Amino acid sequence: MTDYFNFDSVWDYQQPAVSEQRFRDILATVKGAPADYYLQVMTQLARAQGIQGNFALARQTLNQVSYQLTPKTPLARVRYLLELGRVLNSSGQPAQASPLFHEAFELAAQLGEDYYAIDAAHMLGISEPPDKGLAWNLKALEFVEGSKQLQSQSWRGPLYNNIGWTYHDMGQYEQALVMFQHGVEWRQGQGQERATIIARYAVARCLRSLKRIDAALVILRELEPKADGYVNEELGECLLLQGDTQAAAPYFARAYQELSQDTWLATHEPQRLKRLQELSQGSR
Numbered sequence: 001m002t003d004y005f006n007f008d009s010v011w012d013y014q015q016p017a018v019s020e021q022r023f024r025d026i027l028a029t030v031k032g033a034p035a036d037y038y039l040q041v042m043t044q045l046a047r048a049q050g051i052q053g054n055f056a057l058a059r060q061t062l063n064q065v066s067y068q069l070t071p072k073t074p075l076a077r078v079r080y081l082l083e084l085g086r087v088l089n090s091s092g093q094p095a096q097a098s099p100l101f102h103e104a105f106e107l108a109a110q111l112g113e114d115y116y117a118i119d120a121a122h123m124l125g126i127s128e129p130p131d132k133g134l135a136w137n138l139k140a141l142e143f144v145e146g147s148k149q150l151q152s153q154s155w156r157g158p159l160y161n162n163i164g165w166t167y168h169d170m171g172q173y174e175q176a177l178v179m180f181q182h183g184v185e186w187r188q189g190q191g192q193e194r195a196t197i198i199a200r201y202a203v204a205r206c207l208r209s210l211k212r213i214d215a216a217l218v219i220l221r222e223l224e225p226k227a228d229g230y231v232n233e234e235l236g237e238c239l240l241l242q243g244d245t246q247a248a249a250p251y252f253a254r255a256y257q258e259l260s261q262d263t264w265l266a267t268h269e270p271q272r273l274k275r276l277q278e279l280s281q282g283s284r
Contacts, residue, residue, distance in 0.1 A: 229258030253280035
């Protein structure tokens with residue numbers, strides 16, 4: 001299997017349709033590959049379909065995988081469990097997803113596949129209720145810290161982010177800030193410019209929750225030249241808290257212009273978008 005192309009390298013999570021076609025192209029050229037390899041590619045095809053919201057198609061692809069799993073395809077089984085769990089979780093069925101993530105975690109740990117064990121634990125951090133989810137995220141981070149497999153270290157950034165937001169959602173802002181700051185340090189150390197901006201935004205958002213508005217604005221002003229909708233929204237919120245409604249309005253307008261195009265936000269947080277639109281007019 002080491003002679004075969006590293007198909008995971010073709011992923012572009014920002015363009016899942018492009019990734020889907022890449023996986024289809026790979027599948028067309030490796031029909032003689034070992035079953036474990038071929039089926040793993042299939043699981044990633046399903047993941048690309050699921051990210052696009054094509055859950056029924058993703059389930060069909062995963063059904064094809066399930067019929068071909070054997071004791072000789074252990075890693076494909078792990079990845080099948082992960083992707084089926086992701087499809088279920090993303091389609092609003094976290095209770096059905098969690099047992100799959102549990103099974104994936106146990107099997108990956110038995111196989112010594114730390115990266116996928118961490119992936120499963122981090123997904124349990126998402127699918128489980130907040131208290132159990134936090135415990136799983138912390139377990140995943142512990143796994144990373146104890147792993148000697150270099151690939152596993154790539155989970156540090158996502159886990160610092162996820163744990164930080166879990167603490168934040170629980171109102172434990174000081175703990176959240178520590179995690180977000182770790183995230184900034186790690187992303188900067190990896191030279192991940194875009195991810196560092198996101199991590200610094202999280203620090204600023206947490207500082208607002210801690211009522212440290214001036215400190216938050218220092219970070220946000222530094223991010224402003226490359227601001228996305230979320231950074232603009234945060235700039236508006238901080239200026240609003242300082243009582244400067246008129247200065248905040250253009251930031252809310254820019255935030256609304258971008259974030260209103262996000263179908264997830266439109267579906268799940270319509271009141272947030274409505275508020276941005278209202279505040280863009282300079283009114284509370």
